[in-house]
Structures are given as C-alpha cells and as structure tokens.
Amino acid sequence: MAEFKPADSLYEWFDQRLGIDKFVKVMMTEYWIPKNINFLWAMGVLLTVMFTILLVSGIFLLMYYKPDMNMAFDSVNYTIMQEVGYGWLFRHVHAVGASVVFLIIYIHMFTGIYYGSYKKGRELIWISGMLLFVLFSAEGFSGYMLPWGQMSYWAAYVITEIFGGIPVIGGDLVVWIRGNFYVSDSTLTRFFMLHVLLIPIAILGAIVVHFYALRFPHVNNEEGEFFDFDKEADKYLAGDKKGSKVVPFWPVFLSKDFFVLGFFLLFFFYLVFFHYGFAMDPVNFDKADNLKTPAHIYPEWYFLWSYEVLRGFFFEIAGISGKSLGLIAFAFANGIFLVLPWLDRSPMVKPANQRPYFKYWFWFLMVDLIVLTIFGKLPPTGANAWVGFASSVTFLLLFIALPFITRAEAKKVGGK
Amino acid sequence: MKELKILAVIATLVGITYYGIEPYAHHVMHPEVKAADFTFGDLKNVDTKLAGNVENGKTLVEANCLACHAIEKAGHPAMMPNADSAASYGVVPPDLSHAGRIYDKNYLANFIFDPVSAMHLSHKYPVGGTKTFPMPSYNWMTPQEIMDVVSYLQSVAPKVADNAEGHKVTFEAACGRCHSMKYGQLEATTPADVIKAYMGATPPDLSQYIKSRGEHYLHGFINDPQVLLTGTSMPRVGLNAKAQEEVIAYMEETGDRKKAEREATGLYVMIYTFVFAMLAYLWKRKIWSEVH
Numbered sequence: 144m145a146e147f148k149p150a151d152s153l154y155e156w157f158d159q160r161l162g163i164d165k166f167v168k169v170m171m172t173e174y175w176i177p178k179n180i181n182f183l184w185a186m187g188v189l190l191t192v193m194f195t196i197l198l199v200s201g202i203f204l205l206m207y208y209k210p211d212m213n214m215a216f217d218s219v220n221y222t223i224m225q226e227v228g229y230g231w232l233f234r235h236v237h238a239v240g241a242s243v244v245f246l247i248i249y250i251h252m253f254t255g256i257y258y259g260s261y262k263k264g265r266e267l268i269w270i271s272g273m274l275l276f277v278l279f280s281a282e283g284f285s286g287y288m289l290p291w292g293q294m295s296y297w298a299a300y301v302i303t304e305i306f307g308g309i310p311v312i313g314g315d316l317v318v319w320i321r322g323n324f325y326v327s328d329s330t331l332t333r334f335f336m337l338h339v340l341l342i343p344i345a346i347l348g349a350i351v352v353h354f355y356a357l358r359f360p361h362v363n364n365e366e367g368e369f370f371d372f373d374k375e376a377d378k379y380l381a382g383d384k385k386g387s388k389v390v391p392f393w394p395v396f397l398s399k400d401f402f403v404l405g406f407f408l409l410f411f412f413y414l415v416f417f418h419y420g421f422a423m424d425p426v427n428f429d430k431a432d433n434l435k436t437p438a439h440i441y442p443e444w445y446f447l448w449s450y451e452v453l454r455g456f457f458f459e460i461a462g463i464s465g466k467s468l469g470l471i472a473f474a475f476a477n478g479i480f481l482v483l484p485w486l487d488r489s490p491m492v493k494p495a496n497q498r499p500y501f502k503y504w505f506w507f508l509m510v511d512l513i514v515l516t517i518f519g520k521l522p523p524t525g526a527n528a529w530v531g532f533a534s535s536v537t538f539l540l541l542f543i544a545l546p547f548i549t550r551a552e553a554k555k556v557g558g559k
Numbered sequence: 560m561k562e563l564k565i566l567a568v569i570a571t572l573v574g575i576t577y578y579g580i581e582p583y584a585h586h587v588m589h590p591e592v593k594a595a596d597f598t599f600g601d602l603k604n605v606d607t608k609l610a611g612n613v614e615n616g617k618t619l620v621e622a623n624c625l626a627c628h629a630i631e632k633a634g635h636p637a638m639m640p641n642a643d644s645a646a647s648y649g650v651v652p653p654d655l656s657h658a659g660r661i662y663d664k665n666y667l668a669n670f671i672f673d674p675v676s677a678m679h680l681s682h683k684y685p686v687g688g689t690k691t692f693p694m695p696s697y698n699w700m701t702p703q704e705i706m707d708v709v710s711y712l713q714s715v716a717p718k719v720a721d722n723a724e725g726h727k728v729t730f731e732a733a734c735g736r737c738h739s740m741k742y743g744q745l746e747a748t749t750p751a752d753v754i755k756a757y758m759g760a761t762p763p764d765l766s767q768y769i770k771s772r773g774e775h776y777l778h779g780f781i782n783d784p785q786v787l788l789t790g791t792s793m794p795r796v797g798l799n800a801k802a803q804e805e806v807i808a809y810m811e812e813t814g815d816r817k818k819a820e821r822e823a824t825g826l827y828v829m830i831y832t833f834v835f836a837m838l839a840y841l842w843k844r845k846i847w848s849e850v851h
C-alpha cells in the first residue's frame with residue numbers, strides 16, 4: 144500500500160484518495176479536441192444537457208403520475224397540469240424536451256454523416272450512437288403512451304400491430320409485447336416500467352460507451368484532417384496555444400458549447416412556454432377510447448420518415464403483399480444506418496461537399512427524408528400514396544447504391 | 560460567417576419540415592372552419608323587429624312554459640328533481656332564467672316557433688318519425704306573441720359578472736344539462752344513460768376540450784355543430800356572441816387554468832436564459848481569443 148502523508152487541506156485529503164488532479168486532467172483539462180470545429184460539434188453536449196433535463200423533469204413527473212389505465216389521463220392532465228405547483232412546467236419541459244432532443248439527435252447524426260465521422264477508427268462511436276438512437280426511440284415511444292390519450296392509445300395500437308407482420312411468431316409476439324390481446328392496462332404498466340427504469344438505465348450505459356469510444360479515435364474536425372494529437376497537445380502545453388491544432392475540453396471546448404447551449408435553450412424555452420403544440424398533440428387531450436378510432440393516426444414527428452417507408456408499399460408486388468413489403472422496407476430502414484461505416488467504401492474523410500460523388504448522395508438523402516417525414520403525416524390517399532411509394536423506394540435505392548457510388552469515388556480520388 | 564451559413568441551411572431544412580408536418584398537415588386534415596354566424600340568418604319564421612310586450616309575455620310564459628320549465632330567478636322553482644324530469648322528458652328541461660341573456664334573440668324566437676329546425680336536428684327528429692322532440696312547436700302563436708315571450712325572458716335574466724364565476728353560470732346554463740366538466744367539478748344535470756337513450760350518444764366531458772379542439776374550432780362548432788360534424792347529436796344551441804365567449808372563457812379557465820402563470824413564467828425564463836447566453840458568449844470570446 145502506498146504511503147500516506149497527513150493531508151494539509153481537505154482538497155489534498157480527497158486528492159490522495161481519489162486522484163482528483165489526475166482525473167480532472169484526463170477527463171477535462173488534457174482531453175484534447177481539435178480546434179478546427181464549428182457549432183455542430185456542440186450537439187453532443189447539447190444532447191447530454193437535454194438528457195439531464197429530461198431525467199430531472201421526469202423524476203418530478205414520476206412523483207404524481209399513476210400508471211393505471213383509469214387514472215393515468217387525469218393524473219397527467221389534472222393533477223400534474225393543474226394541481227401540483229409548477230407541475231405544468233415539468234410536463235411541458237418533458238414533452239417538448241422529448242421532441243426537441245430528436246431534432247438535435249438528427250442534426251448530430253447528419254453532422255456525423257456529412258463529415259464522414261463514422262469511419263477510419265470511428266466505427267464504434269457511430270455504432271454506440273446508433274444504439275443511443277434506438278434507445279431514445281424506444282424511450283420516446285414508451286413515454287408517449289403514458290398520458291393515455293387517444294393518440295397514445297392508437298399510436299401504441301398501430302405500432303405494436305406492426306410486429307404482427309413478422310412471419311410465424313408475429314401474432315404471439317404482439318400479444319407478448321402488449322401483455323394482452325389488445326392495448327390495455329397491462330400494456331400501459333409495462334411500458335411505464337420500460338420508460339422510467341430499463342431504458343433510462345440502458346441509455347446511461349450507452350452514453351458512457353459512446354463517450355469512451357470517442358476517446359481514442361478522437362473527435363473529427365471540419366476538414367477531416369488526421370494529425371498527431373500528442374504532438375499538438377505538447378505544443379499547447381508548451382504555451383503555443385495559437386499554433387496548436389488542439390484545445391482542451393475544459394475550458395476551451397466547453398466555453399463554446401455553453402455559448403451554443405445558451406442560444407439553443409432560448410429557442411427551447413420559447414417552445415416550452417409559447418409554442419408546444421407540435422410536441423403535445425391536441426388529439427392526445429382526449430382520453431383513450433378503444434371504441435373510437437381517431438380520423439387520423441400518426442406517430443410523433445421523429446418517427447414519420449420510417450412510418451412512411453412502412454406505409455409506402457400499399458399494393459402487392461410479385462405476389463408479396465403490400466403489408467409484408469412495407470414491413471421488410473421498415474426493418475431495412477431502421478437497421479441500415481447501423482452499417483453505414485461499411486456501406487461507405489470511399490476512404491475519404493472530408494465534408495460531403497468536398498467529395499465528388501458522396502455530396503449528391505447526401506443531399507439527395509436529406510431531401511428524401513424530408514419528403515418522407517412530411518408525407519408520413521398526411522393521409523395516405525390518392526397522389527399522397529404514390530409520393531410515399533416513390534420516396535420509400537428512393538430511400539431503399541439510395542442505400543443499395545451507396546457502396547457503388549462510394550467505390551467509384553474511391554477510384555476517382557485514388558485512395559486518398 | 561461560415562457558421563451562419565451552416566445555421567441558415569439547418570434552419571431552412573427544419574423550417575420546411577416543420578411547415579409540412581404542422582401548419583400544412585393541419586390544413587389538409589382539418590379543412591377551414593366557416594366563420595360563426597351570430598345572426599342565425601337562416602331562421603325567418605318570426606319577424607324579430609316587432610317590439611315585445613313584457614307584461615303580455617309574462618302571462619304567455621306562465622300559461623305555456625311553466626308546466627315544464629323552471630325560472631328560478633323569477634320565483635318559479637323546478638317542479639321535480641333533475642333525475643325525475645330527465646326520466647320523463649329525456650333531458651332536464653332548461654331553467655329559463657338565463658335564456659333571455661344567453662340566446663340570440665332571433666334564434667330564441669324561431670326556436671319557440673319550431674325547436675327542431677332551429678337546432679338543426681331534423682335528422683334526429685324527422686317529421687313523422689318515431690322520436691319526437693319533447694318541446695312542442697309554438698307555431699300557433701303570432702309573431703307578436705312570440706316576441707312578447709322573448710321580451711319577458713330578456714327582462715327576467717340576471718346579469719352575471721365578467722369573471723370566472725360568471726362564465727361558469729353561463730356554461731352551466733348553456734351546456735351543463737348534457738355536458739360534464741370534471742375538472743371544474745360540474746356534473747351534467749341529466750344522467751348520462753338517459754341522455755344516451757334520448758340523443759343516441761353520450762355527450763363528452765368537456766374538461767380538456769379547450770386543448771383537444773382549440774378555441775378556433777370551438778367557436779365554429781358551438782355556433783353550428785352540423786357544419787363541422789355532420790350528423791352529430793349535438794344541437795345548435797343558439798348562443799349569442801357574448802355568451803359563446805363566456806362559455807369558451809370558462810372552458811379555458813378550467814381546462815388551461817395555468818395559462819397566465821405559464822406565460823408570465825415563460826417571459827422570466829427567457830430573459831434569464833438570454834442573460835446566460837450573452838455571458839456565455841462573452842466568456843467564449845475571452846477564452847478563444849487566447850487560442851486563435
């Protein structure tokens with residue numbers, strides 16, 4: 144055992160036992176981030192803050208929420224919204240936060256795609272990120288059920304029904320997920336458990352893995368430049384702060400993130416207090432009624448693009464029913480981003496606009512996703528159904544074509 | 560500069576998406592609501608320009624209306640408890656104390672002349688059908704007599720304060736026989752099963768309707784339900800503009816009780832956040848001046 148001198152101060156006492164100095168260095172003041180980055184690199188910290196806000200507001204909601212089919216609606220809309228001091232504030236923050244977190248997740252994801260931050264050593268950052276995306280999706284879906292409004296109920300009905308399309312086990316699987324033959328009290332209680340316990344724990348774990356995965360490959364930068372971090376760090380520590388290509392996480396990187404965070408929060412709170420309708424659908428202020436199907440059923444906005452891929456196939460092709468085709472396409476859409484690092488066969492780590500072929504692919508994908516999102520909400524009738532079909536097929540083709548496009552690009556740029 | 564360009568690109572993409580899934584999608588799913596018509600111009604059976612005679616109206620009301628209706632404010636209490644009158648008529652007949660204040664004059668006169676056509680409920684109570692509306696048509700009265708009745712009802716109606724209490728009185732008089740308002744501790748005076756047998760549907764609790772339907776929709780809907788929900792059992796009740804405002808105000812006061820607090824708090828939070836953002840900006844400039 145190491146020898147302990149009597150400590151001169153409280154700080155030293157803790158430092159001897161926990162190695163605070165060293166820890167702060169490793170995690171903060173000597174954790175090196177490239178200097179050449181823009182505000183898009185603040186999205187990760189924004190997400191961390193948003194997750195914290197969701198966690199804290201969620202804990203407050205949990206104190207009054209009742210996971211019971213007969214009590215849930217009033218516990219949210221009356222007890223929390225009207226009776227509990229500032230209960231409405233926690234609900235608004237939580238509901239709007241859950242929606243806005245997806246906006247930031249998408250910006251974060253597409254930043255990663257745009258700058259090619261998922262390859263050449265960064266594969267595990269990407270994969271742990273996708274894992275977070277899946278977990279956040281499950282968290283969003285399970286949470287949306289809790290107020291037990293009409294949209295809670297029917298979105299849950301439609302989405303759980305999707306699993307019924309899986310061959311052989313489908314029917315049993317739906318019953319297993321719902322805990323009943325239809326969406327019922329047992330469904331609500333188990334989704335409550337998932338929402339407040341299992342998924343949050345998994346998210347916390349996945350965030351740790353994500354951060355750890357960032358450590359060795361290092362964060363990418365605006366030009367996709369690879370350089371020797373140790374050499375640049377030495378330069379910085381020797382006093383050549385202006386000449387070095389890196390900055391420490393604290394205080395330099397975070398000072399910029401706080402600035403971005405400040406303006407983001409301004410936007411966020413505007414939505415929370417004055418413009419929350421997009422995150423708290425009016426239809427959901429009608430209590431769930433299993434005998435009354437709403438005229439239009441749609442998931443939350445962040446699921447619309449994949450929902451539209453599911454709905455896009457509405458007729459039989461080559462003897463396979465539209466429903467089965469939709470399901471296959473839906474499974475494809477939800478899994479394909481995970482393998483992106485291997486679909487991109489070009490070695491270039493550059494912003495998309497500097498890549499001769501990839502840039503077209505990227506912007507095409509953005510347009511297609513926006514079309515899918517918008518038509519995912521509109522009633523799938525007449526021309527809308529065909530736009531949905533075309534944009535769903537386009538989505539599939541884009542990903543099937545990606546390896547070929549990027550291989551051609553690799554040839555053109557000659558392995559650089 | 561470059562960062563502003565990136566911000567502009569993101570704002571554009573987000574803006575287009577937002578427009579598509581919110582204003583545009585709502586526009587497609589909920590076609591434009593016709594503006595409310597508070598003249599009830601389609602009703603022309605009674606010449607409402609005739610000046611009514613209150614005294615004569617009083618005599619007519621006592622002879623024709625009090626068999627079923629109470630007028631508490633004029634000293635005529637209800638004949639039987641609500642449950643019993645609901646069982647006999649299908650719905651509790653309204654106490655007419657507030658009728659002269661909350662109903663549009665033209666509507667009220669034409670309602671007395673022929674209730675079913677004024678309420679736009681001919682599809683529920685067709686002429687010669689099996690169901691008949693409990694209140695008979697007073698189409699045998701002369702227009703002058705009907706206007707006398709209207710004048711009398713207007714003369715007995717008490718004023719209510721322009722506050723939550725007053726709004727509640729109007730809501731109870733206008734909607735409370737059929738609709739409950741759980742979050743305001745109001746229960747419909749007619750029992751739900753009786754109404755269901757009578758109207759063919761259970762009137763919903765209105766506690767959260769200010770949120771689920773929104774003020775704009777409610778304005779059009781209350782004014783003429785059939786326009787927005789063809790075939791609905793809900794009658795056109797004939798509220799004048801002021802009474803309808805009061806009803807909707809009450810729905811907001813019970814359904815969105817924290818609105819004022821939310822808006823006031825929101826302002827403070829935004830000011831606070833703005834100060835934080837500015838300080839963060841200054842701090843960032845100071846820190847980055849050392850590395851750039």
Ligand code: HEM
Nearest residue numbers: 184186187188190191252255260269272273275276362363
């Ligand atoms: C939802 C919770 C998430 C949190 C809290 C989070 C947090 C972070 C943080 C703090 C960073 C470093 C700074 C930055 O570049 O922003 C980062 C980087 C990264 N994240 Fe995430 N992230 C999350 C989700 C995701 C998702 C869904 C993906 C995509 C599938 C993803 C992919 C990446 C990538 C590729 C990087 C590296 C960026 C680069 O090297 O430039 N993350 N993340």
